[in-house]
Amino acid sequence: MDRQKPKRLGITAKLLLWCMMLVGIFYATTSVLIFRIQNLVEVSTAIVNVNYDMDLSAQRMIQQLLSLEENRKRYEILQKDAYMEAFVSDLEDFGNTLTAVLGRHPEYRGPWAGLTREYGELLARSRDTGPKVLPDRIVTSWLDLLSAAREQNQQEMETRLNELADKSRAAERLGFFGLMASIGFGVLGSVFIAYRLNLSLSEIRRGIRELGSGEPARPVRVATHDELGELAQAFNSMTARLTEEEKMRQDFIAMLSHEIRTPLTSIRESVDLVADGVFGEVNEKQRHFLDISRQEALRLTHLLERLMKVSSLEAQRLKLNTEPLDAAALARQALDRLQSLALAKNIELKAELPTDFVFVEADQEHVTQVLVNLVGNAVKFSPPESVVRLSVTPEPMGRFVIFCVVDEGPGIAPEEQERIFLKYYREPSVRGSVDGLGLGLSIARGIVEAHGGALWLNSAPGCGASFCFSLPKPRTMV
Numbered sequence: 001m002d003r004q005k006p007k008r009l010g011i012t013a014k015l016l017l018w019c020m021m022l023v024g025i026f027y028a029t030t031s032v033l034i035f036r037i038q039n040l041v042e043v044s045t046a047i048v049n050v051n052y053d054m055d056l057s058a059q060r061m062i063q064q065l066l067s068l069e070e071n072r073k074r075y076e077i078l079q080k081d082a083y084m085e086a087f088v089s090d091l092e093d094f095g096n097t098l099t100a101v102l103g104r105h106p107e108y109r110g111p112w113a114g115l116t117r118e119y120g121e122l123l124a125r126s127r128d129t130g131p132k133v134l135p136d137r138i139v140t141s142w143l144d145l146l147s148a149a150r151e152q153n154q155q156e157m158e159t160r161l162n163e164l165a166d167k168s169r170a171a172e173r174l175g176f177f178g179l180m181a182s183i184g185f186g187v188l189g190s191v192f193i194a195y196r197l198n199l200s201l202s203e204i205r206r207g208i209r210e211l212g213s214g215e216p217a218r219p220v221r222v223a224t225h226d227e228l229g230e231l232a233q234a235f236n237s238m239t240a241r242l243t244e245e246e247k248m249r250q251d252f253i254a255m256l257s258h259e260i261r262t263p264l265t266s267i268r269e270s271v272d273l274v275a276d277g278v279f280g281e282v283n284e285k286q287r288h289f290l291d292i293s294r295q296e297a298l299r300l301t302h303l304l305e306r307l308m309k310v311s312s313l314e315a316q317r318l319k320l321n322t323e324p325l326d327a328a329a330l331a332r333q334a335l336d337r338l339q340s341l342a343l344a345k346n347i348e349l350k351a352e353l354p355t356d357f358v359f360v361e362a363d364q365e366h367v368t369q370v371l372v373n374l375v376g377n378a379v380k381f382s383p384p385e386s387v388v389r390l391s392v393t394p395e396p397m398g399r400f401v402i403f404c405v406v407d408e409g410p411g412i413a414p415e416e417q418e419r420i421f422l423k424y425y426r427e428p429s430v431r432g433s434v435d436g437l438g439l440g441l442s443i444a445r446g447i448v449e450a451h452g453g454a455l456w457l458n459s460a461p462g463c464g465a466s467f468c469f470s471l472p473k474p475r476t477m478v
Helices: 011-078 081-104 113-129 136-212 227-275 284-314 327-337 339-344 364-381 440-450
Strands: 323-326 348-352 359-362 387-394 400-406 455-459 465-472
Touching: 011 081, 011 136, 081 113, 113 136, 136 227, 227 284, 323 327, 323 364, 327 339, 327 348, 327 359, 327 364, 327 387, 327 400, 339 348, 339 364, 359 364, 359 465, 364 387, 364 400, 364 440, 364 465, 440 455, 440 465
Parallel strands: 348 387
Antiparallel strands: 323 359, 387 400, 400 465, 455 465
């Protein structure tokens, strides 16, 4: 019975969960802030509806009492009915205001019970006997009572205003710090999620880049358990299979080269014996075909040597016997070996060499092979009556010597410049017109890198190509 795989959160589920967390944090912060604002509104409403209204009412009642007392004194002095009518009107207005205030603020009915009783008695007597029944002490006591109530109300209003200010500052701080905390948490969380996703993507990109550049495929690290983690695992399975197949291919090439070399050597020796007349006289027509056989056998031998060289480079079994060598002499030897090939195409080979002795720490056989490969390719792809230049330039303050092979050929497109160094790769434009297996540049780069140098290309379509590589100077001369 198959075991069920444990359920894992995918990328979509993680992002959705993170968005819900951000919404929850924002909702919680907003809810607390709204609750604080509601408290501020309640305090502000209390100040407006209670304290401010009470202050205005007490002030109006005090003004009415003062007007009432003024009209009473005028009546006593002038004995005019108009003042009596104004007195009664002020008294009724005071009563209406008192009734309205007690209706809106019932908490004052107890403290103002004496004022209410005295007002009723005064109003009843005033309608019968006139304003003379209103002693000064009653007005004074009412004014003192109203002033004390107003002063108490102002103190209470001041207390509430201070409370409102404190709560406003607290709400402001809560809103600011809550917003900063939400933003900080959101940014940090988003950065963490992006880092985790980019970690997996970086590993996969690194693996794909190494695999595409022809480097040994290394497994990528599985950083997550989501879709990217599954992709990384699939990539590791693919690279493991490719590595195994590459090893099998190397073993097959090594076995094939070894098995073919012996019979090929026998064929070459047999052809040489027949061509030398050991088994009888050879006419010109027979010699011509024997020469063709010898050349093809030699071509197969060179092909096997290249295959063996590639296998040695891939298996890192290339053995170098390095020694201080004259860089100019290496360049001249390579040009001499390819002089006949260049003359056949009417191509001129030019050397641009330093006047002083310049030495490199290198293996003569392998470096000569690199130069021959590069100059041979330049001659192969250059048009007739053109020039191929080989230059040697020591770095003035560095530890390397730069070799450059420059041709006047068709150039190489930018998208093809990195691929041409891959094993068995040939540019599409020359696959059907130029012989080769696409191993020369791969072997050249492997040899140069084994020396501790680098091989690179500068080219553009229609502008020729410049292949350059660096070799280290002897340590005693750096």
